[in-house]
Amino acid sequence: MYDYLIIGAGLYGAVFARQAADAGKKVLVIDKRDHIAGNVYTEKVEGIDVHKYGAHIFHTNNQEVWDYVNRFATFNRFTNSPVANYKGELYSLPFNMYTFNKMWGVVTPDEAAAKIAEQRAAAGITEPKNLEEQAISLVGTDIYEKLIKGYTQKQWGRPCTDLPSFIIKRLPVRLTFDNNYFNALYQGIPIGGYTRLVENLLAGIEVRLGIDYLEHKAELDALAEKVVYTGPIDAYFGYRLGALEYRSVRFETELLDTPNFQGNAAVNFTDAETPYTRIIEHKWFTFGKDEQGNDLPKTVISREYSSEWHPGDEPYYPVNDEKNSALYAKYKALAQQETKVLFGGRLGEYKYYDMDAVIAAALAAWHPYAARDTASEHRP
Ligand code: UDP
Numbered sequence: 001m002y003d004y005l006i007i008g009a010g011l012y013g014a015v016f017a018r019q020a021a022d023a024g025k026k027v028l029v030i031d032k033r034d035h036i037a038g039n040v041y042t043e044k045v046e047g048i049d050v051h052k053y054g055a056h057i058f059h060t061n062n063q064e065v066w067d068y069v070n071r072f073a074t075f076n077r078f079t080n081s082p083v084a085n086y087k088g089e090l091y092s093l094p095f096n097m098y099t100f101n102k103m104w105g106v107v108t109p110d111e112a113a114a115k116i117a118e119q120r121a122a123a124g125i126t127e128p129k130n131l132e133e134q135a136i137s138l139v140g141t142d143i144y145e146k147l148i149k150g151y152t153q154k155q156w157g158r159p160c161t162d163l164p165s166f167i168i169k170r171l172p173v174r175l176t177f178d179n180n181y182f183n184a185l186y187q188g189i190p191i192g193g194y195t196r197l198v199e200n201l202l203a204g205i206e207v208r209l210g211i212d213y214l215e216h217k218a219e220l221d222a223l224a225e226k227v228v229y230t231g232p233i234d235a236y237f238g239y240r241l242g243a244l245e246y247r248s249v250r251f252e253t254e255l256l257d258t259p260n261f262q263g264n265a266a267v268n269f270t271d272a273e274t275p276y277t278r279i280i281e282h283k284w285f286t287f288g289k290d291e292q293g294n295d296l297p298k299t300v301i302s303r304e305y306s307s308e309w310h311p312g313d314e315p316y317y318p319v320n321d322e323k324n325s326a327l328y329a330k331y332k333a334l335a336q337q338e339t340k341v342l343f344g345g346r347l348g349e350y351k352y353y354d355m356d357a358v359i360a361a362a363l364a365a366w367h368p369y370a371a372r373d374t375a376s377e378h379r380p
Contacts, residue, residue, distance in 0.1 A: 002028045002223055007213045008230030010038020011355055012345035014201040015068075015362035016228050021205050023370055028223065029202060030211045035195070036202060038230075039316065039346075040355065042193035045255060046298050047290035048283045049193035054249055054304065054316065055266060055280045056194060059184035060356035066186045068359060072200040075188030078285055080181040082266035082278070086146045093147070093268065094181050095139050096174045103142055109175035116140045134165030138173050150272035155306045156247060156319065164320055167352075189285045221340070228365075230345035232315055233331045241330050244350055245308070245323075246315035252276075253302040259288070261299050276303040318350045 003025040006013045013029055014036070020027045035041055039053035057080045060066050069075070084091040092098035100112035119140030128134035131152060135144045148168065152160050156167075172183050180187075190197040213220055214235060221227060229236055234244045265284035269276060280302045283289075290296055309315050318324065328350040335343045344365055346353045353361070 001225070002026045003225050004028070004228060005030070005220060005224035005226070006228045006230070007031075008038060008345065008348075009033075009036040009198065009202065009207060009209075010230060010345060011040060011198070011358045012230045012348070012362045013038070013228065014198045015359050016344065016366055017205050018201045019363065019366040019370070027205050029205055029207045030213060030220070031207070031209050032212045034210050036207060036209070037195045037198040039314075040194040040198065042195050044193070045300050047294075047296050048298075048300050049189075049286065050253065050282045050300050050302070051194075051280065051285070052251075053314070054251070054302075055282075055285070056355060057182070057187065057189065057285075058355055059182040059187040060354075061183075061185045062356055062360055063185075064363070065356045065359050068363065069190075069197065073190035073192070073197040075186075076191055076286060077187075078189045078265075078287075079187055080266070081179040081264070082181060082268050083264050084147050084151075084268045084270045086150075086270045089146075091147060091270075092179045094172045094174070094179070095143060095147075096172075096179050097177045098179055099143070099147075100175075103146070112175055128165050130161045131163035131165050131168050132160035135160065135168045138168070147270045151268055151270040151277060153272060154275075154277050156317075157306065157308050158319075158321075162321065164322075166320075191286075192291060225340075226369075227341045229341050229343050230348045232347040233328070233335060233343055233350055236341075236343070237331060237334055241334075242327060243311075244327055244331070245319040247317040247319060248307050248309040248313040249316045250305040250307060251302040252305070253300060256299050256301060258299060259295070259297055261301050276305050278304050280304065315347060318346065318352055320350070320352060324350070 004020050004027045006017050006027060006029045009029050009031040017027045017029050040056045041052050042049040043052050057078065058075065082093045084093050091102050097109065097112060100106050104115050106112045106115055116139060119142065120137050123136045123141060125133045125137045128137050135148045149160055152163065156163055213231065262279060262281050264281065266278055266280055268278045282300045283296050288296055342365060343349060344362060345358055
């Protein structure tokens, strides 16, 4: 008998498991894949940590989370500065003075601000109602047309006018020559890869792989007092209210016998015609070197294709538009009636979580259990 059965060995499950185990609880973690680490899983290929389910760059402003992850990994000083390729024209991302200079030839921040203001006024947007209007009011129509529109429509498979504006607010806009993609105090890649980070989180905890929880639910539930479920919330309920929409991603990964393919970890192809959204060259997350500091002679690249999720595909991104948010709210109400089960993580909460927010959520979810147990221990 276990105190906790945790479904999913990704970041949410692994952090919750660590906290429970450290509090003396008996924990079993299961995952339907044959490996731990969920979508942050990395695999070594020719000394390169390949991000198998898409690039993950850790960044946070949360001191507690940063201190926490540093107990389980050492982070390098990688700073994300993607390059946008629009039909062969290269632009600096996120939107900063280098981008504005290349787009308009402007030299000073005042000139850039004036250009954006002029384009915003011409578009006549006062209160942005969707991603398109939000983007134009932040950076103007030229940048929207060349660097946002095509990429976003490929990424989400929907017109920008049908998407919520919060998605584009993830990207900073700066009137400085600062091309650090994230406005975060801390940033880096765990040395040795994310798989090792998760291995360290799960040290000493029983993990069983290749087990599909929903197929063996009754017998698995009988093993534990409480269940932490990090799979898709609609799948848990047998899609009984209908399926939530997700975006899936497909990767075409190649090992190339060349030391430098594109000179950067991420190049975004922002036109509508190129079928993939971006190319990741994994070795640049570790500055082209292996863990011993040797230069890597080869390179691994992944072309990333975004697609609508169908049953059997891997879900990656929740589509937090109005329709899906309303359906999720109904599933959430059902979830709240499951007294034995806690739903967490990107799929369990149908939320476009970053890694640090997932960890913060798992820590916050653990606290009430810890508090309750401490309180009961102190009862006479
Ligand atoms: N985006 C864009 N152009 C880019 C990069 C991003 O228009 O070159 C938009 C797009 O809508 C995307 C959103 O910004 O979905 C968030 O991008 P981010 O890089 O944060 O997404 P993730 O890395 O999570 O896929």
